[in-house]
Amino acid sequence: MQKAYLMGNEAIGLGALAAGVNFVSGYPGTPSTEVLETIARENRDGRVHVEWSTNEKTGLEAAAGAAYAGARSLVTMKQVGLNVAADPLMSLAYLGVEGGMVVLVADDPGPISSQTEQDTRTFARYAKLPCFDPTGVAEAYEMIQEAFDFSEKYHTPVLFRPTTRVDHGYASLLVKEAAEYTVHEAKGFVRDPGRWVIFPRLSRRAHAAIEKRNAELTHVFSRYERNACLTAGHVHCRKGIASHGVSWTYLEETLRGFALAGYDKKAPRLLKVATPFPFPEHRAVAFLKGLDEVLCIEELDPVIERELTYLCGKYHLDVKIRGKLTGDVPASGENTRDSVYAETASFLGIAPRAGRALPEPPVSVVRPPVLCAGCPHRASFYAVKQAMKGQECLFAGDIGCYTLGNAMPLDMVDTCLCMGAGLGIAQGIGAVEPGRKCFAFVGDSTFFAAAIPGAINGVYNQADMTLVVLDNSTTAMTGHQPHPGTGRTMMGEVVEKVSIEETLRGIGIQVVRTADPLDLPHAVEVVREVAAQPGVKAIIFRSPCIALVKPLGRAAVDEEKCKRCKKCIREIGCPGIVVKDGQIVIDASQCTGCGICAEICPFDAIEVTRLPGGGLPKGARSAQQGKGGRA
Amino acid sequence: MQKNIILTGVGGQGTVLASKLIAAASLAKGYEVMSAETIGMAQKGGSVFSHLRVGEGLYSPMIRQGTADLLLAFEPAEAVRMLPYLKESGVLVVSSHPVMPVTAALAGTDYTGREMVEYLRREVREMHVLDGAAAAQEVGSPKALNVIMLGAALASGALDFLTEEDVIAAIRKKVKPQFVEMNERALRYAGEHGV
Ligand code: SF4
Ligand code: SF4
Numbered sequence: 157m158q159k160a161y162l163m164g165n166e167a168i169g170l171g172a173l174a175a176g177v178n179f180v181s182g183y184p185g186t187p188s189t190e191v192l193e194t195i196a197r198e199n200r201d202g203r204v205h206v207e208w209s210t211n212e213k214t215g216l217e218a219a220a221g222a223a224y225a226g227a228r229s230l231v232t233m234k235q236v237g238l239n240v241a242a243d244p245l246m247s248l249a250y251l252g253v254e255g256g257m258v259v260l261v262a263d264d265p266g267p268i269s270s271q272t273e274q275d276t277r278t279f280a281r282y283a284k285l286p287c288f289d290p291t292g293v294a295e296a297y298e299m300i301q302e303a304f305d306f307s308e309k310y311h312t313p314v315l316f317r318p319t320t321r322v323d324h325g326y327a328s329l330l331v332k333e334a335a336e337y338t339v340h341e342a343k344g345f346v347r348d349p350g351r352w353v354i355f356p357r358l359s360r361r362a363h364a365a366i367e368k369r370n371a372e373l374t375h376v377f378s379r380y381e382r383n384a385c386l387t388a389g390h391v392h393c394r395k396g397i398a399s400h401g402v403s404w405t406y407l408e409e410t411l412r413g414f415a416l417a418g419y420d421k422k423a424p425r426l427l428k429v430a431t432p433f434p435f436p437e438h439r440a441v442a443f444l445k446g447l448d449e450v451l452c453i454e455e456l457d458p459v460i461e462r463e464l465t466y467l468c469g470k471y472h473l474d475v476k477i478r479g480k481l482t483g484d485v486p487a488s489g490e491n492t493r494d495s496v497y498a499e500t501a502s503f504l505g506i507a508p509r510a511g512r513a514l515p516e517p518p519v520s521v522v523r524p525p526v527l528c529a530g531c532p533h534r535a536s537f538y539a540v541k542q543a544m545k546g547q548e549c550l551f552a553g554d555i556g557c558y559t560l561g562n563a564m565p566l567d568m569v570d571t572c573l574c575m576g577a578g579l580g581i582a583q584g585i586g587a588v589e590p591g592r593k594c595f596a597f598v599g600d601s602t603f604f605a606a607a608i609p610g611a612i613n614g615v616y617n618q619a620d621m622t623l624v625v626l627d628n629s630t631t632a633m634t635g636h637q638p639h640p641g642t643g644r645t646m647m648g649e650v651v652e653k654v655s656i657e658e659t660l661r662g663i664g665i666q667v668v669r670t671a672d673p674l675d676l677p678h679a680v681e682v683v684r685e686v687a688a689q690p691g692v693k694a695i696i697f698r699s700p701c702i703a704l705v706k707p708l709g710r711a712a713v714d715e716e717k718c719k720r721c722k723k724c725i726r727e728i729g730c731p732g733i734v735v736k737d738g739q740i741v742i743d744a745s746q747c748t749g750c751g752i753c754a755e756i757c758p759f760d761a762i763e764v765t766r767l768p769g770g771g772l773p774k775g776a777r778s779a780q781q782g783k784g785g786r787a
Numbered sequence: 788m789q790k791n792i793i794l795t796g797v798g799g800q801g802t803v804l805a806s807k808l809i810a811a812a813s814l815a816k817g818y819e820v821m822s823a824e825t826i827g828m829a830q831k832g833g834s835v836f837s838h839l840r841v842g843e844g845l846y847s848p849m850i851r852q853g854t855a856d857l858l859l860a861f862e863p864a865e866a867v868r869m870l871p872y873l874k875e876s877g878v879l880v881v882s883s884h885p886v887m888p889v890t891a892a893l894a895g896t897d898y899t900g901r902e903m904v905e906y907l908r909r910e911v912r913e914m915h916v917l918d919g920a921a922a923a924q925e926v927g928s929p930k931a932l933n934v935i936m937l938g939a940a941l942a943s944g945a946l947d948f949l950t951e952e953d954v955i956a957a958i959r960k961k962v963k964p965q966f967v968e969m970n971e972r973a974l975r976y977a978g979e980h981g982v
Binding site for chain 2: 161186187292321324325326327328402405406408409412492493494497509511512514515517518519521522523524525526527528557560563729730731734735744745746
């Protein structure tokens with residue numbers, strides 16, 4: 157064992173390695189991404205197969221295949237990615253696995269960088285799969301190893317669901333040295349159609365078996381020591397608090413503070429739920445017995461609250477269960493140290509320490525995230541905007557950095573639903589309003605992950621739309637992961653790039669044009685020409701993410717020529733252009749010399765000086781290029 | 788001992804490295820550390836923060852409002868945003884140089900940073916102000932801002948469990964060799980200029 161200071165996702169990755177994982181797949185998505193990256197980084201001897209898959213569905217299927225063959229496998233994704241992988245997962249729950257298989261799904265209370273606040277604990281019940289819910293970094297390291305053991309023992313995939321604060325929190329913990337890792341050898345796939353080919357007859361049998369196993373697991377999990385019933389203070393206390401995940405640590409610290417403040421007589425009985433499904437029923441009943449009231453402090457869905465309410469009915473226990481359903485705590489949003497403190501204090505009848513009342517700040521400074529200075533997406537959006545001026549249009553957006561094209565002054569995202577949805581939405585709106593010019597914008601990684609069926613649908617069903625692929629050769633939003641178009645894999649191999657142009661032509665799109673968005677006049681011309689054609693057509697705007705290449709140059713404003721009309725600011729909103737004491741100036745620390753502002757200035761007041769080596773890869777990171785990634 | 792520290796700034800200012808340096812220096816001295824930082828969309832020019840806790844009795848990296856011993860802010864409006872976390876006897880170290888949001892340039896709002904600094908002066912008992920951008924220019928790189936601010940926090944005495952040498956040792960471990968010398972100068976800047 158050695159001590160290490162790790163991010164939660166690093167600890168989870170190392171835990172999987174310690175458990176002898178053989179196969180790891182996934183699709184990038186905040187807050188899950190670093191788990192797979194850690195495994196790829198630590199996989200020095202290349203013994204583990206590590207891949208970024210094209211999307212969560214293919215990733216989960218590949219991990220299932222590996223587990224069929226007896227390997228220990230892990231697939232990682234964020235919560236909305238589980239929706240994409242739901243189809244194979246629901247069926248896999250019926251078939252089960254041979255080697256241990258963990259499906260890591262990171263939830264994002266808040267949400268901080270997601271479309272939904274869905275709770276994978278609820279999904280676990282629906283899919284009938286065991287679910288592990290760690291409270292912090294150190295526990296996550298141990299728990300992922302235990303999850304592999306459970307999975308293998310019960311021949312079922314299991315869900316492991318950390319949340320943002322566990323994934324991205326750092327703590328010191330003891331981790332195994334490589335020599336202490338479990339070595340797991342895959343035995344190989346054994347043909348057995350009665351086991352691996354899903355048919356209604358098999359499903360009927362499997363369903364009954366799953367229900368039986370889950371009933372058994374309520375006993376097993378009642379003995380699992382991470383599901384804990386604790387008496388913090390008085391044995392005669394009549395109040396209890398149930399919690400889970402990171403909220404549990406907030407609760408522990410709150411109660412320690414109360415104990416230090418002399419409130420130990422008020423200390424409640426506690427229930428910590430590490431496996432929300434199957435619920436540790438017997439431990440929970442032991443917790444409930446003798447209590448008058450229980451407060452459930454949980455994040456996202458009232459999973460524990462519902463279970464406890466149900467158990468009170470089932471066992472005729474006269475305990476009042478409070479939580480989200482009773483309006484005692486907020487029904488949605490992230491829990492904080494402050495919210496848990498306030499809820500606990502009020503439940504225990506402890507006067508909360510008054511917060512500090514601060515007067516209103518003099519001005520409100522809002523800082524929505526924006527496309528980086530010099531981002532090629534800004535140029536692409538602006539080119540389409542210019543080309544289509546005066547025409548009735550729809551700009552369907554998608555998930556990735558380019559969702560930020562919604563911000564003023566670009567204002568080029570009319571819709572955004574989920575990955576790849578923009579194509580279908582453009583087709584639907586186009587069918588209802590034939591006069592409207594419909595565009596769907598999609599990043600390169602998103603193109604491979606989710607846009608191809610939508611493009612085929614458009615060709616097949618005679619849609620009239622323009623697909624704009626914003627190809628910056630990386631999965632930028634989630635930190636620059638490679639994808640099928642980059643020609644690099646997570647194992648470090650150089651492979652044939654999958655061509656977006658060839659893919660589009662292959663499905664029958666006749667008009668496929670590629671352009672450099674930073675050559676603005678040409679880009680505008682291409683959009684005009686392409687949009688004027690009937691049917692489905694495509695433009696690929698190709699220019700690398702500025703985080704990957706050296707700056708092209710630096711812009712400067714000629715104070716003499718500048719009329720301070722602010723057209724440059726009003727048109728593109730590049731954070732590199734600022735107003736300082738009434739003058740328009742370029743912030744040299746941000747500007748990358750893309751030249752778009754110079755193109756726009758009606759008085760030729762902006763000059764871009766080229767820098768040597770501009771546009772060349774920035775070093776090692778450029779090896780792993782892609783755009784998309786689930787926010 | 789327990790120290791609760793909030794670092795805040797605008798995405799791209801390097802709060803994460805400053806937080807990592809404090810963590811590394813503290814760990815090297817044998818303290819327990821927990822931290823958490825903004826990862827994701829907000830890193831693109833949005834408001835970012837790190838919670839950093841050093842010492843005993845830590846259960847999670849997150850800090851309660853009104854309990855931070857040090858608020859280290861790289862930008863005045865961000866200091867105001869995170870001020871509820873600072874305890875009344877806590878120390879604020881802030882750069883006075885404002886970063887204009889793109890929306891301000893567009894809307895022509897009158898944010899100057901000065902009104903925020905005045906507000907902070909009224910509300911905070913112990914406050915140390917420095918023009919981080921000007922200092923960074925003197926040190927020779929806008930990227931030095933984070934380590935300059937870290938140096939100011941050290942000079943303020945709010946990180947009394949660490950010495951300058953502890954942080955320099957951390958810099959040598961975490962920063963690319965060609966930037967070590969510049970960062971050492973950045974770290975000493977505030978002390979030498981009497982901040
Ligand atoms: S050249 Fe103009 S538009 Fe491009 S990054 Fe620099 S300031 Fe922004
Ligand atoms: S568009 Fe040209 S003239 Fe107008 S404010 Fe910008 S630099 Fe000055």
